[in-house]
Every structure is written in structure tokens, then in C-alpha cells.
Amino acid sequence: MTSRTVHTFCRYCLASCGLEVTVEDNRVVKISADKLNPHTWGDFCAKGRTAGQVVEHPRRILRPMRRVGDGYVEASWDEAISDIAQRMNRIIKVGGPDAVAAYYGNPAGYSSSNLVFMNAWLDAIGTYNRYAVGSVDQNALHVVAEAMYGSPLMVPVSDVDHCDYFLIVGANPAVSAWNWVESVPGGWRRALARQKRGARIVVVDPIRTESAQAADLHLSVRPGTDWALLLAMVKVIVDEGREHRADCAELATGVPDLRALTADADLDDLASRCDIARDVIERVAREFASAPGAMAITRTGVSLHAAGTVAEWLGHVLNLITGRMDRPGGRRFEPGYVDTLRLAGLAATRPHTSRLAGRGLVAGAHALAELPDEITTPGRGQIRALLINSGNPVISGPDGARLDEALGGLDLLVAIDLVQRESHRHAHWLLPAVHWLERDDLLAFTSGMHDEPYVQYGVKAVEPPDGTREEWRVFTDLALAMRRPLFGAKGFNGFIRATRWLAARTRRPGLAFGPHWMDRLIILTSRKVDGHKLTWRELTSNPHGLVLGPRQFGRFREALRTPDHKVHAAPAEFVARTRELLATSDHQAPEGFPFILGNGRRRHSMNSWLNEVPGLHPGGKDNEVLLHPEDAAALGIAAGDRVRVYSPVGQVEVTAALSDRPRRGVVVLDHGWGSRVFDPLHGSAPDSYGVNRNLLADGTAIDPLSQTSVLGSVYVGIERI
Ligand SMILES: Nc1nc2c(c(=O)[nH]1)N[C@H]1C(S)=C(S)[C@@H](COP(=O)(O)OP(=O)(O)OC[C@H]3O[C@@H](n4cnc5c(=O)[nH]c(N)nc54)[C@H](O)[C@@H]3O)O[C@H]1N2
Ligand SMILES: Nc1nc2c(c(=O)[nH]1)N[C@H]1C(S)=C(S)[C@@H](COP(=O)(O)OP(=O)(O)OC[C@H]3O[C@@H](n4cnc5c(=O)[nH]c(N)nc54)[C@H](O)[C@@H]3O)O[C@H]1N2
Ligand code: SF4
Ligand SMILES: [Mo]
Numbered sequence: 001m002t003s004r005t006v007h008t009f010c011r012y013c014l015a016s017c018g019l020e021v022t023v024e025d026n027r028v029v030k031i032s033a034d035k036l037n038p039h040t041w042g043d044f045c046a047k048g049r050t051a052g053q054v055v056e057h058p059r060r061i062l063r064p065m066r067r068v069g070d071g072y073v074e075a076s077w078d079e080a081i082s083d084i085a086q087r088m089n090r091i092i093k094v095g096g097p098d099a100v101a102a103y104y105g106n107p108a109g110y111s112s113s114n115l116v117f118m119n120a121w122l123d124a125i126g127t128y129n130r131y132a133v134g135s136v137d138q139n140a141l142h143v144v145a146e147a148m149y150g151s152p153l154m155v156p157v158s159d160v161d162h163c164d165y166f167l168i169v170g171a172n173p174a175v176s177a178w179n180w181v182e183s184v185p186g187g188w189r190r191a192l193a194r195q196k197r198g199a200r201i202v203v204v205d206p207i208r209t210e211s212a213q214a215a216d217l218h219l220s221v222r223p224g225t226d227w228a229l230l231l232a233m234v235k236v237i238v239d240e241g242r243e244h245r246a247d248c249a250e251l252a253t254g255v256p257d258l259r260a261l262t263a264d265a266d267l268d269d270l271a272s273r274c275d276i277a278r279d280v281i282e283r284v285a286r287e288f289a290s291a292p293g294a295m296a297i298t299r300t301g302v303s304l305h306a307a308g309t310v311a312e313w314l315g316h317v318l319n320l321i322t323g324r325m326d327r328p329g330g331r332r333f334e335p336g337y338v339d340t341l342r343l344a345g346l347a348a349t350r351p352h353t354s355r356l357a358g359r360g361l362v363a364g365a366h367a368l369a370e371l372p373d374e375i376t377t378p379g380r381g382q383i384r385a386l387l388i389n390s391g392n393p394v395i396s397g398p399d400g401a402r403l404d405e406a407l408g409g410l411d412l413l414v415a416i417d418l419v420q421r422e423s424h425r426h427a428h429w430l431l432p433a434v435h436w437l438e439r440d441d442l443l444a445f446t447s448g449m450h451d452e453p454y455v456q457y458g459v460k461a462v463e464p465p466d467g468t469r470e471e472w473r474v475f476t477d478l479a480l481a482m483r484r485p486l487f488g489a490k491g492f493n494g495f496i497r498a499t500r501w502l503a504a505r506t507r508r509p510g511l512a513f514g515p516h517w518m519d520r521l522i523i524l525t526s527r528k529v530d531g532h533k534l535t536w537r538e539l540t541s542n543p544h545g546l547v548l549g550p551r552q553f554g555r556f557r558e559a560l561r562t563p564d565h566k567v568h569a570a571p572a573e574f575v576a577r578t579r580e581l582l583a584t585s586d587h588q589a590p591e592g593f594p595f596i597l598g599n600g601r602r603r604h605s606m607n608s609w610l611n612e613v614p615g616l617h618p619g620g621k622d623n624e625v626l627l628h629p630e631d632a633a634a635l636g637i638a639a640g641d642r643v644r645v646y647s648p649v650g651q652v653e654v655t656a657a658l659s660d661r662p663r664r665g666v667v668v669l670d671h672g673w674g675s676r677v678f679d680p681l682h683g684s685a686p687d688s689y690g691v692n693r694n695l696l697a698d699g700t701a702i703d704p705l706s707q708t709s710v711l712g713s714v715y716v717g718i719e720r721i
Pocket of ligand 3: 011
């Protein structure tokens with residue numbers, strides 16, 4: 001038996017933990033944390049440790065599968081590609097390019113070749129029907145970054161190790177790891193280490209989470225009202241003259257507009273909206289402004305609400321006006337080794353307005369909430385074919401039942417995934433994907449999202465099973481078979497064919513065009529970091545990864561993509577929306593639905609997947625609804641009772657558990673459960689654990705600025721069954 005050790009990094013989340021993988025006969029036999037990885041601090045979680053079980057998932061799709069009646073039969077890749085290409089071309093002939101659509105989910109972001117080639121294929125078709133997970137996740141950040149810094153991808157990273165005051169809003173880093181569209185590996189541990197040395201941690205969350213439990217102060221905010229809390233803090237700082245004068249005058253524009261806005265807001269009103277005492281808000285604002293190093297971070301707990309963009313913006317404002325941008329202990333700009341902001345600008349999709357809702361694109365995609373109507377409403381551009389790439393939108397998006405029904409009416413549904421889940425149940429074709437342990441990837445686009453300049457070539461640990469294919473290959477083959485030029489560039493397909501011909505002739509597969517060309521080019525044209533130019537040889541001869549230099553400050557100003565190279569503190573649309581919020585009275589629960597459905601994430605889940613992996617979730621593979629004991633008593637509900645949780649759009653039945661961790665009026669049902677895992681090969685009964693809480697979310701409710709579904713502000717009623 002041949003045994004070898006491979007060093008790579010985990011690509012389930014942006015923490016990118018370094019891994020040491022022991023491989024025997026092309027099988028993963030053990031995964032440990034790579035203690036020699038210079039960037040990821042030997043940190044590691046159970047999801048990374050069990051990644052080999054996903055590679056060997058008993059229900060993994062190993063060959064393309066075509067739907068026949070109620071079941072599936074295996075087919076060759078040639079059959080799959082040519083059938084899909086023909087059907088899509090026919091659909092385009094009748095309905096135009098927009099009749100073909102794609103939805104891409106979170107794991108697509110952990111493969112740069114996937115994203116680049118998917119967009120190249122969508123450009124080949126010329127469709128604007130692109131839907132992304134961002135509209136149930138981080139769109140607010142993209143919108144704010146674009147307006148304030150000039151690029152949707154200009155994300156400030158956290159300088160955790162020098163921070164003295166952490167204001168953590170709508171995030172639970174103890175569980176979710178310190179990552180959103182930035183990454184601090186082992187970030188929570190490092191924040192706790194700072195706390196031991198005197199730093200204060202304030203967590204704002206309607207639930208006393210694991211993070212809140214460890215914090216110095218927990219503010220149990222009313223869900224959806226972080227905007228009011230943050231505006232109040234900004235007001236205190238401005239009214240008391242605690243701003244960083246130089247940054248407010250020179251780094252930023254728009255500070256006078258901010259002052260005008262806060263002048264029109266009333267502290268007592270804001271305090272009552274968010275249900276945090278005024279004196280507590282004042283104290284936290286003062287402490288934040290006067291701490292030597294401080295940062296506010298805002299995450300999904302903020303974004304998944306109707307005022308999510310305003311709250312996200314005000315988090316950035318708080319950092320800006322107290323001089324936290326580009327300073328130790330605050331949020332800095334990491335240029336990385338590749339200019340992703342420039343590349344993203346070059347690759348940007350042209351502006352587009354959606355057919356029915358009339359909304360623009362955010363970060364190159366339309367909102368998932370619009371997808372069901374775009375499928376079911378007749379007219380030119382009606383979606384008749386959809387490709388789901390690395391996603392499970394029936395679970396992750398609002399009103400899953402409606403989307404499921406719409407998917408069932410498509411002429412063609414194609415899913416590229418490792419297994420067949422809930423969103424793929426109506427698929428005409430299931431295309432088997434490659435796990436990240438089976439593919440090489442530079443993941444260059446995250447270069448500016450790590451908290452220090454870092455690079456690692458994510459090598460594969462094992463060879464993928466014969467019948468599986470990486471997404472880039474599927475998109476390239478589809479473009480060729482559809483006779484539509486990849487990247488929308490005339491002549492490109494001929495070039496690809498020529499390189500493939502040459503590769504076959506010379507028996508050198510590397511000559512065929514593919515993402516490795518892109519990776520090489522990126523390194524070849526990479527920028528110097530700390531005066532040093534990275535080479536391919538250096539990259540590949542450092543399997544544990546390389547920290548390319550120290551964390552640098554002073555790069556922010558020149559990196560800004562706004563025309564005037566200043567931070568725009570008060571974009572007009574954010575100010576206008578805030579005034580609108582101030583003018584509306586506190587939101588009242590609708591009659592009959594008195595509770596707000598809270599959000600939770602589990603250490604052992606990755607959104608809607610990994611729930612089924614053996615060895616994960618030792619506490620039980622299920623989600624229960626968590627009620628405050630006083631709320632439960634008022635409803636006559638005891639722990640262990642079966643209850644019905646219902647909203648105007650759906651209902652689910654679950655077991656009740658009692659805890660004083662949620663604030664009163666908030667009931668918690670973890671997200672990501674209730675997705676079936678099907679068995680297309682043998683047709684045996686699907687596995688399922690828990691219920692899908694997003695069945696209760698109304699698809700029409702969105703944050704108008706970012707088009708994010710308000711999955712965190714769902715009003716529900718509960719009754720004992
Ligand atoms: N209520 C509520 N809803 C939420 C959230 C919440 O906090 N509360 N969170 C939101 C967030 S932050 C996110 S990111 C979304 C996630 O939403 P999605 O991205 O739509 O769904 P995932 O659950 O991540 O499902 C990913 C799918 O990709 C497959 N997959 C994994 N690796 C690969 C691969 O390499 N290639 C291919 N082709 N497929 C692969 C998995 O098997 C799985 O089926 O959910 C959002 N929805
Ligand atoms: N173990 C694990 N790690 C993950 C993931 C996973 O599924 N599992 N997913 C990854 C992904 S894709 C993402 S995007 C990140 C997300 O990372 P985080 O955004 O940190 O995600 P959560 O852990 O869901 O934390 C959100 C918190 O917001 C709170 N919250 C809900 N509503 C409100 C509100 O109105 N105001 C405030 N202040 N708080 C509110 C919730 O109670 C919850 O504790 O995590 C990543 N890491
Ligand atoms: S925190 Fe866990 S899931 Fe995320 S990269 Fe690290 S090992 Fe993978
Ligand atoms: Mo996410």
C-alpha cells in the first residue's frame with residue numbers, strides 16, 4: 001500500500017484552514033490540521049476533518065444521470081453535454097438567451113475556475129438571468145462597498161490581533177469562524193486571546209449565542225433594528241465631538257450629510273426601536289470611540305433584514321468616523337498578490353434590469369427572490385432552462401415551496417452537485433461534480449480577503465472518480481456543443497479546439513486550455529508584495545503556503561476605487577432610506593404572527609449540507625424550535641412538545657426546546673435543515689433531517705437597497721399540536 005501526505009487547505013469556508021491529508025491508494029484516510037501552515041495557525045474544525053467522508057458519500061453522484069420517468073439512468077458525458085446543449089439551443093431559439101438561467105450557490109465561490117468559466121458560459125449565451133446566493137447572504141456588503149469605496153469587492157479585513165474593542169453585530173464567530181467576505185483564520189480564538197489581555201468584546205444579537213456568552217457585554221437587540229442602534233452610536237459620537245477629525249475631513253466626503261442625518265434623529269426614539277437602553281448605547285459609543293484599537297463587524301444577522309444595507313453602511317460609518325480604517329486594531333485593506341478589484345471591474349456584467357421586478361444586478365446577479373416568477377410568468381425572456389451550480393436554493397432562499405413548484409415546471413433543469421438534494425429533485429440531468437479534495441485551485445480571487453498577504457496553491461489530495469468533472473470543464477464543453485463562444489469572445493472556441501487537438505497530438509494534456517492557464521497567468525502578472533515578486537516555482541515548492549509579507553497599513557487611500565479617491569461616508573440613497581426608516585413607526589408584528597423567527601447556524605453544518613455526514617452532529621441530526629420559557633409558558637408549550645410553527649406562506653412541525661438564550665418574542669429554528677438527500681442510482685427512500693425554516697419566509701419581502709431576502713425578519717405563530 002502506498003501512503004503519502006498532501007498539504008492543502010480546506011475550501012468549505014473562507015477560513016481556508018491548512019490541512020494535512022493522508023492518502024492511501026487514492027483514498028483519504030486521515031485529515032489533520034497542517035501545523036506548518038504559516039497563515040492558518042493550526043486551526044481546524046470537524047467539517048474539515050470529515051471532508052473525506054463527503055468524497056466517499058454513499059449517495060454521491062458518480063456519473064451523469066438522466067431523468068427517465070420518476071427515476072434516473074446513468075449516461076455518458078457526451079450524451080449529457082449534447083442533449084443539454086441541443087435542448088438549451090432550442091429553448092433559446094424560441095425564447096431568446098434569457099430563457100436559459102443559472103443559480104450559483106456558496107461552494108461555487110470556493111473555486112475560481114468554477115465562477116470564471118460559469119460566467120464565460122453565461123456570456124457565451126448572452127443571458128442576464130443569473131441568480132446568486134448573495135441575495136440571501138452578503139449583497140448588502142457589496143452594495144455598501146461599491147457606494148463607499150468604489151468597488152463591490154473592496155472589503156475591509158479585520159486586524160484582530162491589535163484590537164482593543166470588538167463590536168460584533170449580527171455575527172456568531174464562535175461558531176461560524178471569523179469569515180464572511182473576509183477571513184481571519186482562528187479569528188474567534190485570537191479575539192479571545194486579546195480579551196485575556198484586556199480587550200473588550202461586545203456582541204449584538206437577539207440570541208445569547210456562544211459568542212455573546214463569552215463577551216464582556218451582550219446587547220440583546222430587537223431583530224432587524226441594528227440600523228437604529230448603530231445610528232444612535234454614530235449620533236452620540238458626532239454630537240459629542242468624538243470623531244477622528246483628520247479622517248472625517250480628509251479621508252472621507254459626505255460627513256456633513258451624516259451630521260445632518262443624525263441631527264434629525266432622536267436618541268430616545270432610536271433606543272426604543274432597538275430596545276437597548278439609551279445610557280448603554282451612549283456608553284458603548286464612547287468606549288468604542290476612545291479605545292486605542294477598535295472595530296465594528298457586521299454579518300448575516302444584519303444583512304438578512306429589510307434595513308440590512310443601512311445597518312451594514314452604519315457599521316462602516318462607525319469605523320470610518322472613529323479613525324478605524326487602515327489603522328492597527330481596526331479594518332484595513334489587503335491588496336493581496338493579485339489586483340482583484342481591477343479584474344472584477346474588467347469582468348463586470350453589463351447593467352441589466354430584470355424583466356418583471358425591474359431591478360438591477362447586484363455583484364453581477366439578480367435576486368433569488370425573483371426566480372420563481374421569472375420561471376412561471378410567460379413572455380419573451382421567460383426562464384425555461386435552469387442550471388443549478390453548487391446550490392440548494394429551495395432551502396437557502398425564501399418561500400422554498402414556491403420555488404420548488406416553479407422548478408417542477410421547467411423544460412430543463414440541470415444540477416451540478418456532489419449529491420442530489422432538495423433543489424435538484426425535479427432535475428432532468430444530474431451532473432457529478434468534483435470535491436475540492438480532488439481539484440487543484442489557486443483561489444486567487446480571495447487574495448485580498450485574508451487578514452494578511454497569503455498564498456497557497458490548493459492542491460488536490462486524491463484523483464477524482466472517473467465519471468465526475470470539474471465545473472469549468474462542463475461549462476467549456478457546453479459552450480462548444482452549443483456553438484456559442486466562451487467568454488462571448490468570437491473565435492475563442494476555435495482556439496480551445498486547437499489547444500485540445502495539440503494536447504491530444506503531443507500527449508501533453510496540460511496544453512489543452514483550462515484554468516491552469518489562468519492560474520499561471522495570474523502568478524506571472526501578480527503584483528509585488530513587500531518588494532517581492534511571487535513565482536510559480538516558489539508557489540508550488542511551498543506546499544504549506546506562504547505569508548508574503550507583513551500586514552501593511554497606508555494602502556487604503558490609493559486603493560480606493562471612487563473617482564475622487566475618498567470614502568463616501570453618506571451615499572445619498574443610504575441617507576434617503578434611513579430617513580424613510582426614521583419616518584415609519586416601529587414595525588409591529590402582523591395580527592396572528594407574534595413571534596420573530598431567529599436564525600442559527602451549527603458548528604457542524606455548512607448551510608444546507610454536511611448535516612448528513614456520519615460523525616457530525618453528535619447532539620442529533622435535527623433542528624428544534626427554541627423558545628424562551630416565558631413565551632412557552634404563555635402558549636402552554638413544554639420542552640419536547642411537538643409544535644406547529646406557521647406564517648402566512650407556510651408551516652412546519654417540530655419539537656420544542658426551551659432556553660432563555662433568545663430574547664422574548666424570538667423563537668429560533670436553525671437554517672439549513674430539511675433538505676432531502678436522494679438516491680438517484682437505486683431510487684431508495686431519501687434521507688432527511690429536520691425541517692426547512694425558510695418555507696416560512698415570504699419571497700416578496702426584501703431589503704430594497706441590496707435585494708436581500710429578509711430571512712431574519714419572518715413573523716410566525718406557534719401552537720402545540
Ligand atoms: N434563514 C436563513 N437562510 C439562509 C442563511 C441564514 O443564515 N438563515 N444563510 C444564507 C447563506 S450565508 C448562504 S451562503 C446560503 C447558502 O445557500 P446555497 O449556496 O444555495 O446552498 P448550500 O446549502 O450552501 O448548498 C450548497 C450545495 O453545493 C453542493 N456542493 C458542495 N461542494 C460543491 C462543489 O464543489 N461543486 C458543486 N457543483 N457542488 C458542490 C452541496 O452538495 C450543496 O448541495 O444560505 C443562505 N440562507
Ligand atoms: N459552522 C459553520 N460555519 C459557517 C457556516 C455554516 O453554515 N456553518 N456558513 C459560512 C457562511 S456561508 C457564512 S456567510 C458565514 C456567516 O457568518 P455569521 O454571519 O457570523 O453567521 P451566524 O453564525 O449565522 O451569525 C449570525 C448571527 O446574527 C444573529 N441575528 C439574527 N438577526 C439579527 C439581528 O437582527 N440583529 C443582530 N445584531 N443579530 C441578528 C443570529 O442570532 C446569529 O447569531 O459563516 C460561515 N461559517
Ligand atoms: S473552519 Fe472548518 S470548514 Fe472552515 S476552512 Fe477551517 S476546517 Fe474548513
Ligand atoms: Mo454565506
